[in-house]
Amino acid sequence: MTTDLNFWLTALVVGITIVLWASARLPEFITALLFFTAAMLLKLAPASSVFSGFASSAFWLVLSGFVLGAAIRKVGLAQRWANYLVVPMSQSWPRMVAGTVLLTYLLAFVMPSNMGRIALLMPVVLAMGERAGIKAGSRGSIGLALAVGFGTFQLSASILPANVPNLVLSGAAESAYQLHLQWLPWWVLHMPVIGVGKGMLLIGCLLWLFRATPTPVRQRDVLPGLSRSEWRLIGLLMVTLLLWMTDSLHGLPAAWVGLAAACICLLPRVGFLSGDDFTNGVNFRTCIYIAGILGVATLVVDSGLGRFIANALLSVLPLQDHPSFSNFAVLNALVSLMNFVLTANGVPAMVTPMAQELAQASGFPLLTVIMLQVFAYATPLLPYQASPVVVAMGLGNVPAKAGLQLCATLFLFSVLMLLPLDYLWFRLLGYA
DSSP states (O other): OHHHHHHHHHHHHHHHHHHHHHHTSSOHHHHHHHHHHHHHHTTOSOHHHHTHHHHSHHHHHHHHHHHHHHHHHHHTHHHHHHHHHHHHHTTOHHHHHHHHHHHHHHHHTTOOOHHHHHHHHHHHHHHHHHHTTOOTTSHHHHHHHHHHHHIIIIIGGGSGGGSHHHHHHHHHHHHHHOOOOOHHHHHHHHIIIIIIIHHHHHHHHHHHHSOOOOOOOOSOOOOOOOOHHHHHHHHHHHHHHHHHHTHHHHOOOHHHHHHHHHHHHHSTTTSSOOHHHHHHHSOHHHHHHHHHHHHHHHHHHHHTHHHHHHHHHHHHOOOOSSOOHHHHHHHHHHHHHHHHHHHHHHHHHHHGGGHHHHHHHHOOOHHHHHHTHHHHHTSOSSGGGOHHHHHHHHHTTOOHHHHHHHHHHHHHHIIIIIHHHHHHHHHHTTOO
């Protein structure tokens, strides 16, 4: 009886938390704090589970990303890099938006960390916008910040090592079925729809929802030579980027490499930021929010709530016993529904072990069921489902309403326009 009560209390707390995040009735960090409080007072799980977000590498990568971004702005590198980009990209608003989205995708090939890419790009892109007359806090500035966040998270799902959910899915597939997913087959399968198609759709939605008129810049400013601080920070960033790119060789997780770089930025006389710079540069509201998202996902898995929801959905799914677009859409809907409670990082850990049963029920090959998850978790309906998007909104000072507006619009058009294309591409390659 006590176990049943604990289970349903967990479901109630998780449900209320998700509703509050989705509706934005309270600031997101307050909702996270309320979740921590309720979970501990009601003894829903040990503190190690409830506060697991603070021990997660994702949390520390977020924090170090804020520090690196603050350092890039402080020493003037953001303005210098923006000065190089502003002439070709400021000639029109479509070119500025498309160029920003393209930058997010190209950087994903060499830099495996979503959070790191956002921390690197956000100050540069916003400085470029200001140089072209797009004021901070304007619709144009919000649009550029969202281009960085959504482009970084959604498009990178087409590149295997560039996205945390991808790595979770790859690890779960190897652990459960001894399937070793490889870079090139992954990219060939997902690049046309999730990389190119989603990129074009994202650009279209941004141009429709966030309009601006940049002032075309005809020539770059003449800047003084690189200062000693800029050279030192460039060196630190190059070493950090190199370690991020070669993590498969040396085994150092991106989070701890980023944290080491952040510590160097904060050291007296050696670094670039003072204590006040750290306080002003790190958005602790977003950090608490991220910890809350990760804590909810852990509680859902540890309590068995995720498995309960998945099995309940599986029992009522209208699956046919042969491969079809209907089955493809239903399985995507299942992953999307799981995304509400598990968020993108947790979905593949829960759904992949169920893939064999889903394959038998739908008639699809096992690999198809595993791979079709990518489209669903790369297409969140609400911002909280993708922590990199939340971080980008924090770094870019994006109002919750604006992020929700783009997220919901992109979800709707992705389902209507890209999901059928994804199925056709799976069929063409022999996956369906």
